[in-house]
Amino acid sequence: MLWTLIRHELLMNLMTFRFLVTVIASMSLVLAGSLVLTDNYERRLASYNEDFQKHQERNFSGKTYSSFMPSLNRAPNPLSVFNQGLDKRAKNSLQIKIGEVPFLWGDVNLNTGFSNPFRYLLADIDLVSIFQILFSLLALVFAYDAIASDRENGTLRLILVNPVGRGLIVMSKYLGAMLCLTLPLLMSFLLALLLQLQSNAIHYGADDFLRIGGIFLTTVVYTSTFYLIGLFISSVIYRPATSLIVSMFIWVALTLLYPNVSLFLVNRFIDTEERVRQADQAIDQILEQFYWAEEVPGDPFENPPLLKGSKAGAGSSSYTHLKKNITFIPDESEIHVPTVKSYFQELTSGRIRTANKVWQIREKAFSETYIHKSNIARNALRFSPAGLYHLSTEAWAGTGLASVEDFFRAGRQYRGTVLDYFYDKKAFGSRQWFASDKGAVQWDDTPRFSYQPPSVFEDASNRALGDLLLLFLLSPMLLMITFAVFSRQEV
């Protein structure tokens, strides 16, 4: 019986004008959107490749240990086509330094493959935003008269004459419409995938397909939430036109206004700058103490002959007064080498200590400001299905703040590995720390950086599923409420 009803609903829906419009609208928008977004991704990838090549050559070309300051690049995420998240706007490179722990939060120059910085005036919209707006609207359009029109036509009465429960009717309407909405959605996803796979730049692995599957699933659940909101309204309000107006107001409020208003207010009223300034001051103090108060008077060389012509200048780090890429040490200076060695050993371990101290302050400040603010924003977004949808797809795509942070965490880990490697080699107190006259450093056994983003399962279980579950829970709740209202109604 259920199947008959579903088939009936499906047929009724498929033949309508709105279904046709749904297919055309979603396909054409996805087509246009995919073209723009894929092109954008290709440009970013090209610019990443260029940087990567450049750094690859430079990273391991130093002759002394102290010159080892590799730059690491964050590759653009192809799934940013679906949900761009922070992928385009967050910092996309970091440098490993002895004296500083790398971190995400800093000014980013707009370098994303476009030669035109005015491009940022033009809005660009990702596929998830298109689905978010379009399919919620379509779901409501499918739902607004589902019950009301049957009631108006009198068909509802006719159906109920048969031995059919009301729950079955609600269920069949829901399933029929969902099947009907999933079809254009599936077609849009396939079209988007097809267009993306045309590009030479995008190669999806099994992991990525699972992620896209996750996004698809989330979209279906999101559409279902809105369909059920519409169905509920339709069961409460008798006139289809009124029910449509109310649905539309709710739609505008939930998808367009609530997310933007809440983010606008959070951004305006949670002040981060004051706290960050405090932290910066504290950090400046520490640095000043270390580099100017302690070290300079403790400089073992007032004017050692080793430094003839090798005083601070080009190529030396800004804080230390000794040159660190000396290529020739005259014999008469050889006597000073042990002193220089121990000086550098002292200095470097001091710098590492200072860097750790600074990082502790920074980490605390960031988690109290930017991360705090972003968490508040996320929690605020969770009050709207559109927000839940956005958060969940962002996690599936791996473009959110957490995923960007992952890269920087990996960078910090790599810095730790490099430091350990240097400790093992006793590099800090070695001659090769500052001079390459007895041969340049061989970088063969140095640990290399490779970043493996968390697998789809980790991302799903830690980040995506929570929001998806919240979104998913709305469906049975709404279904039950609708059913409760509907079963008490007189037909």
Next chain:
Amino acid sequence: MLWHIVKRELFEQVNSLRFALAMLLTVFLMLVNAVGHIDEYKTQQSEYGQQVSAYLARLEQNSNHLYKLVLDGPGELHKKPSPLSFCAHGSENNLPKFASGKPAGWGMHPVIDGKPYNVSGIWRLKYSGFPPIKAKDMFPVFLKIDWILIISNVLSFLALVFTFDAISGEVEHGTLRLTLSNAVARRTVLTGKFLSCLMSLGAVFMSGVLVNLLLLYLSGTLQLNVQEWSRIGGIFVVGLLYIAVFIALGFLISVLVNNASTSLVILLLIWVIWVILVPSMLGTIMSGLNQPSIRRGPSPVYFRRSGLQERYIASGLEDEAPTRERPPTPATRLWAEFLNEEAREGARLHRAYLNAQINQIQIAREFNRVSPTAIVQYAIESLAGTGFQRHLNFLKNAERYADAFNDFLISADRADPDSPHVPFVREGMSDKPVSFESIPKFQDQVRLEEAFKGAILDVMLLLLFFTALFAAAHVSFQRKEI
């Protein structure tokens, strides 16, 4: 008769559920907008004040030597923030806040007569200064709640909700037949309905605006002069015109479709595509196809590659150094000519690079004008003095000032009787200090006529949209069988 219909319709509108919801929504958003912008302008202005005083301090410091001004230029010329940024944020965060009159950034050190001669290029206007993305802006993307958003998204939506059943609903109920059985022309009915819709939506819009301005005024954020009030007036009128476009669209569909709900469904789909998706996609696609022809800004030493230097060296530039002799020697003149031509060429290349960038955006904007939402955005931005058009005007101001500054340098040199008067080579110019007061100072300003001129094209386009849609609604209503 017209008035009678308007009154009746208006009464019906105002008593409906949708009017209450519309009022609630608009006033709430206007409140959010006001709350979000309290004191924003003050912060911007104090920042601007600091930058201007830094600019003046630098100028004053450089005024102790005329040639220092020639080399270093006037410094960073800052854009004045608009007090109306709550009406239109205009993506000001993504636009440069200044143009820089900076040193050329190159030097030559030829050896002439066994002695090194150092020379560096003279100043020119450069157009970089795009602000970085700040750490605090690494935040989910959202639309800023400004008047443009409220007008273009919310009020247009409300216009459709108000009009979708204007005709089709009455056809369904049969009331239209009754109305027309009186001695009433169809166009009177349509005009009456149109006016009542415009009035009720205008009332919604007006109350939102009043609440917004009142809150800003009470918080002390709003201190506007007559000019700025008239710009707000202009924005209000443009907003009404935009609403009228959507009322006309609503009537058109409502006439064409007999079922009220179907007409709302169609209207909403048109709305989503026309208002939300097209402005954020079409321009981007089109500008993606038109990449700027010049990919990189000119490097400071482009003239080595361009052959400018060779040409001058071939004609004997490095044979003789300029001197302070009077009358000036040919070598002094040649060096001056070289420096001037280089500066002109450099400025031209900077400008050409900028033009290539601007072009791409202009193309995107032309295409975006397919949607009235983009049109109303551009018009309101022009009137509010924010956004791209305003930035172009600012650059024009800066260029005008650059010319005035160079004129001043020449006239200051003329005023010194000891100078050989061959600008702009060091040896050919006065080496005396100039009085700081006499240096022209850059003052960025938005002229009212510029603001209105920038908006006029867009207003015309909106009028065109309105006329076309209203005429179409009218014609189809005349031909409709009831």
